[in-house]
Amino acid sequence: MKLSLSFFLLMFSMFMTFTACGGDVAVNQSIVVEDGEVRTGSLSSVNGNITVGENCEIRGDCQSVNGRVRIGNNSSVGDLNSVNGSIDIGEGVKVEGDASTVNGGIYFSPGCEITGTVTTINGKVELANSRVRRNIETVNGDIELLKKSVVEGSIIVEETHGNSGKDRKITIRLADESVVEGDIIVKGERVDVKVYLSGGSKVVGNIKNATVFNE
Numbered sequence: 001m002k003l004s005l006s007f008f009l010l011m012f013s014m015f016m017t018f019t020a021c022g023g024d025v026a027v028n029q030s031i032v033v034e035d036g037e038v039r040t041g042s043l044s045s046v047n048g049n050i051t052v053g054e055n056c057e058i059r060g061d062c063q064s065v066n067g068r069v070r071i072g073n074n075s076s077v078g079d080l081n082s083v084n085g086s087i088d089i090g091e092g093v094k095v096e097g098d099a100s101t102v103n104g105g106i107y108f109s110p111g112c113e114i115t116g117t118v119t120t121i122n123g124k125v126e127l128a129n130s131r132v133r134r135n136i137e138t139v140n141g142d143i144e145l146l147k148k149s150v151v152e153g154s155i156i157v158e159e160t161h162g163n164s165g166k167d168r169k170i171t172i173r174l175a176d177e178s179v180v181e182g183d184i185i186v187k188g189e190r191v192d193v194k195v196y197l198s199g200g201s202k203v204v205g206n207i208k209n210a211t212v213f214n215e
Contacts, residue, residue, distance in 0.1 A: 048067045120140075155183075
């Protein structure tokens with residue numbers, strides 16, 4: 001498999017953060033931010049989780065290698081990145097940037113807003129009554145938009161190279177009046193993508209290289 005450019009940019013960004021950031025860096029231990037705290041720098045962990053409480057303000061990014069990232073209700077954060085771990089986002093959270101995982105899912109609770117792009121390599125994306133201002137992009141992961149979620153950009157299934165892309169099967173599900181304002185685009189031919197639309201959900205743009213089911 002030929003990894004996407006976004007993967008290499010993510011890894012480079014995380015490396016630079018771990019070596020030269022002005023925030024908190026932890027190796028082989030977790031980082032915990034208590035309810036109501038304000039942090040002016042980034043939170044970076046290797047082999048540990050990052051847990052941000054409720055009503056917090058993180059004026060930087062949260063980035064973990066081999067650990068989970070959890071953001072509590074009504075907090076605001078910068079970019080969220082995880083390698084080998086999921087990202088779980090509470091209700092009413094504002095993400096001022098992108099959310100990206102390698103080998104982990106991204107789960108948004110109701111009332112979230114993401115100003116950038118959501119990206120996964122081998123991980124599911126699930127939104128409930130949330131809004132993504134740009135795109136959702138995946139190499140290999142199902143996508144669910146629930147409870148009037150909105151993607152202002154497009155959903156893009158990226159192409160892979162080599163035998164790893166041969167048997168990919170991806171499900172994209174829109175329910176409960178959820179909307180993709182752009183397109184659903186499947187790049188490459190060696191992937192079976194099924195799009196399910198129900199409960200008044202719709203894709204405003206075009207659906208390319210996928211099978212559509214209206215439920």
